[in-house]
Amino acid sequence: MPPREGTYGLLAEFDTPGDLVRAARQAHHDGWRRLDCYTPYPVEEAAEAIGFHRNKVPLCTLIGGLMGCAAMFSLETWISVLAYPLNFAGRPTYSWPAFVVPAYEWTILWAGLSAAFCMLALNGLPALYHPLFNAPNFRDGATTDKFFLCLEARDPKFDLAASRAYLESFAPVSVVEVEY
């Protein structure tokens, strides 16, 4: 991928989660769609404000869990009935109640791994580089105690001067331009 150039977006810094949520809600209301909030802990209200209500992690987990269950149960059945049938006091080779326990464990194993890896994959992580880290105030704040709203240049409404004035209207601590 060729390196991108130009402006990634405009980053407004806020001191409190309340200010961030208010600004984000207004921006989403005014038609902004390519925008994101950056917070040091999960602020559910901010996600609601920018219209991010659902994610696909639960679905991935369900699919992973069902696959794990099916994989282990069929493996056990195949081994015990076909590949290596053992006769213990004439008990049936297809003794499914005993197969439930490992299948149950693998349901959890696959579901858990799916939840974690899907979360990372959907988030686009691991990511070795992101333009936001170029912002001078981002690293000190975003993972400690500051709340950021970023209007991205990809949004059709984006215009450097107008958008900056728009962000200034929310009375943020600062507004900085982020380069790629």
Place this chain on the structure above:
Amino acid sequence: MATSEQKIKDPGIDPATGEFRVVGLNQTFRSITEKISSIVLTPRTPLGWFAYFVVAGAGATMLLVAVTWLFLVGVGIWAITQPVAWGFAIINFVWWIGIGHAGTLISAILLLFKQQWRNSISRFAEAMTIFAVMCAGLFPLIHVGRPWLGYWLLPLPFTMTVWPQFRSPLLWDVFAVSTYATISVVFWYVGMIPDFGTFRDRAQSKAAQYFYGMLSMGWRGSIRHWMRYESASLLLAGLATPLVLSVHTVISFDFAVAVLPGWHTTIFPPYFVAGAIYSGFAMVLTLAIPLRKYYHLEQLVTERHIDNMGKLMLVTGFIVGYGYGMEAFMAWYSADHWEAFTFWNRAFGPMGWSYWLLCTFNLFIPLTTLWSRKLRTNIPFMFVLSIIVNTGMWFERFVIVVTSLTRDFLPSAWGTYRATKWDYMTFFGTIGFFLFMFLLFVRFLPMIPMNEIRLLLPQAKIKPKAAAQAGD
């Protein structure tokens, strides 16, 4: 009683609820972040840490020696023989894995129940789980005699086409414990990703920036990321909850499915799970009390945590007490000659001392004192009690494994059991290894989840008034 008067005016008590505060007064997002990250990001490691590290490292080395000699000579260096073929190895396995369970209980079950006080102790409780499971997993592996063939336990396509026997609880154990270890590590790591981001951004040295930068995977706190992250955390908690209950249940099946009197009982699964959580909370206290003192974390791990853990120990201790009572009752009620004899042998046989020791340590001392809030928040007392309970729980497993095996159905097959120095070295060696790992964790990883503590602060509340002003 001047102290109790003072306690009421204690700033640690929230006047609104009368409970101890979960987080001390006057903390900000930044003060918490600085407090926790300074423990790790400081270039100066405290001297005391090195002192503990040397002691724990010596213990870990002892484990290495014991296990090396075991690999060279074989399990004959242990005291296991007929009839007691399941000596220290299985006692220690059950004990360690039980200790791990409280970590999962704190991190998963209490998360589902929205017990927010758990936030500050969840991370190191979970680290405790992982290191305890590492110690636990070692024992069955070295107990099989030829550990280099341990992979035979897995359903792998061998050239000789031998496959595992899926109807045995011992094989179920392989899947239960390996799943438990994997999910615990994943849950632990996922929980630390945002905190690694904080460390990356606050680290001064280049090496630390790279190290935590890699671990954080480029976490930047995007709200979309957070929401997926929260979903994944909740799902992992929801998955770990049935998992933790199933792990000790399966372990209890190792015993309960056998026909041996003293093992063959249906009370084992709940009794084992409760015992696991009981000893696990004791271990959390054993670790948390020195840690909060040494690193001055009293504002984050408050009396509230100690108090609540004491309450949980009281509850699980009573369930364990019920288990003991039910064993005694069934020995009589089943009208089974061998059951009755096993119980008599446990209490009054040649190893009867261990039964009374476990009753004293697990029931008489904790269940009479933990009622008192004054004692529950008496830090030195709780520390001593936690060690008492852990010792008692080790003896519980000793009683279950050894006294049942020494005298089973046929008197001509009776025997005795006396552990060798190698048994002791392996056992105490795992304690050293556990502390060794834990000290490394405390030095290099965030031992208190910063992102979860931030949520507990009053500043994190979004005032409805401010939200209403937006009026969309």
